[in-house]
Amino acid sequence: MKNILCIVIILCASVLLGFSQENQYKKHTVSVGVGPSLLGKVIDVVASELEDSTTLSSSQIFPVCNLSYDFCISDWFSIGGSVTLQYMGFHFDNYSYDDNATTRYADASVALHRMNFAVRPLFYYTNTDKLHVYSGFRLGYLSNKLIINTDAEGLDKEDFSFKIGTRPSFQLIICGIRYQITDIVGIHSELAVGSPYYFNAGVQFHL
DSSP, rough: OHHHHHHHHHHHHHHHHHHHHHTTSSSSSEEEEOOOOOHHHHHHHHHHHHHHTTTTTEEEEEEEEEEEEHHHHHHHSEEEEEEEEEEEEEEEEEEEETTTTTTEEEEEEEEEEEEEOOOOOOOOEEEEEEEEEEEEEEEEEEEEEEEEEEOOOOOTTTEEEEEEEEEEEEEEEEEEEEEEEESSSEEEEEEEEESSSEEEEEEEOOO
């Protein structure tokens, strides 16, 4: 009887240990990704129209670059931080301006730098070794910096910087998915509403 009881206890312990190991989750996740922003898409459309009707000669709308760190407090919740950067650049050829009743022409470049710093709580529907499915939100600070460079007479090689639209920001992460390819490296994607992006995809590292 004692032997049977010992065997049952050992079997139960083995099953529980196996279940525990199967549902282990790694606490640290570092994610790197890129994705489009709503403002970037709007400016890209406007720039395309302006290239046909004004002196705008070229534009560059880069995707939002994102770096995030998430710390799992439990198998259903994590807290982390994120920083994003987006660059949009425009070049104008021979735009005209008035200088003491004299019409002059010059070239100019305009660049918009957007940075977002945020904390992000995430709530997991699934949190296993291979698959994470979650929702959450970002609460942060959005900074926009406008830089103008022109070769206008008397202003050669001068840069003018302006901070515009600096404000708190909120983003709702509707759904995020992470899938582990190896124990450390995986891929992810997110669908969201609000600044700084509405879609993001990239790689992550579980530590």
